[in-house]
Amino acid sequence: MLSKKTKYAFHALTYLGKHRDQKTILIHDIAEEYGISHKFLENILLELKKAGVLGSKKGKGGGYYLIKEPKDIPLSKVIRLLDGPIALLPCVSLNYYEPCVECKNEAACGLRSVMIQVRDEMLNVLENKTLADILDRE
Amino acid sequence: MLSKKTKYAFHALTYLGKHRDQKTILIHDIAEEYGISHKFLENILLELKKAGVLGSKKGKGGGYYLIKEPKDIPLSKVIRLLDGPIALLPCVSLNYYEPCVECKNEAACGLRSVMIQVRDEMLNVLENKTLADILDRE
DNA sequence: GTAAACTCTATAATTATTATAGGGAATTAG
DNA sequence: CTAATTCCCTATAATAATTATAGAGTTTAC
Structure with missing residues (x-):
């Protein structure tokens, strides 16, 4: 399941x-619209900014804004930023790889090979769908 | 990511x-083979038994055994048993549905419709691949 | 120069996961 | 019939992760 952080990030980006x-x-x-704690959301937006997804302006009249086109923000990017790996096992993660401690031979692991398939199917959606697809449907 | 519980369950079933x-x-x-705590694994096997995946026998010469053919144990079943929902959002879970508290109109939620696609792609693998597929590759 | 708004880092609170503990019940061997 | 074995059950402790809060900076507009 996605964390609240990630879900809130999607809400904020949609807004x-x-x-x-x-x-x-x-x-x-944004916080008011979705009933999110102001301070919690603050941290999330800051991460999105540091990742180059959002821009911001300080002081009066300031705030946040999208720095990229919605079509250039794949959902996978947001999930990885806030939640970390998309894969179901660390040993099949493309961006957060770690070996399974109890695994003697990764190449021969039957579970691993299925989880690679699951990962690829997930990425097939999450890399190709973008914020623009979410906006289209709202 | 899958919990250790689920991963251990898969290891045990494979064994x-x-x-x-x-x-x-x-x-x-089983615990020794994978370096899992005996007591932790005990709880897991018990759940698998209650779910009708394993059988057991008490006393000397007792132990656990598969009660179904590996081909009749889809991976989705194991994940749902130990981890709960497979979907990335509660509002798109088939087995553990819950509405998102901050969501005003589920049918119009753009995020939700993408997450339904992700769920379906995941299930396409996880419902059709079974313990038999894991065993084949080991 | 003052109020508005984001920036940064630390920490507290809560929840979920992982692990342990120990007595109970069934079964088998002798 | 007794002792050893092994699973059964429930409770609780330990740890880790997530969620939430706090408060003192920094920049900007007016």
Whole structure:
């Protein structure tokens, strides 16, 4: 399951995408819209900013805004940023690989080979669908 | 990511599948093979038994054994038993559905419709691949 | 220069996962 | 019939991860 962090990140991005006509959006407004704690959301937006997904402006009239086109923000990127690996086992993660401690021979692991398939099917959706696809349907 | 519980369950089932010639297998032997705590594994095997995947026999000469053919144990069943939902959001879970508290209109949620696709792709693998597929590759 | 708004880091609270503990019940061997 | 073996059950402790809060910076507009 996705963490609340990730889910809130998607909500925030959706909100920012819907209001692209405005130069900036306040954390406050997003938090209120979805009933998220202001401070919790603050941390999330900061991570999205550091990752180059959002831009921000300080001071009066400041706020956050999308720095990329929605079509250039794949869902996989957001999940990896906030949640970490998408794969179901560390030994099949492309971005957060770790061997399974109890595994003697990774290449011969039957579970692993199925989990590679699951990962690829997930990525097939999550890498190709973007924020634009979410916005389209709202 | 799958929990250790689920991963251990898969290890245990694989071990039991590999030793189907034997009538029963001791918890101890499985625990030792994979370096799992005996007591932790005990709880897991008990759950698998309650779910009708394993059978057991008490007393000397007792132990656990597969009660179904490996081909009749889909991976999805094991994951749901030990980990719960496979879906990435509660609102798209087939077996553990819950609405998202912050969601006003589920049918119009863009994130949800993508997550349904992800779920279906995952299930396409996890419902059709079984313990037999894991055993084949070991 | 003051209020608005994001920045940064630390820490507290809560929840979930992992692990342990120990007595109970059934079965077998002798 | 007794002792040893092995699973059964439930409770609880330990650890880790997630979620939430706090407060003192920094930048900007006016």
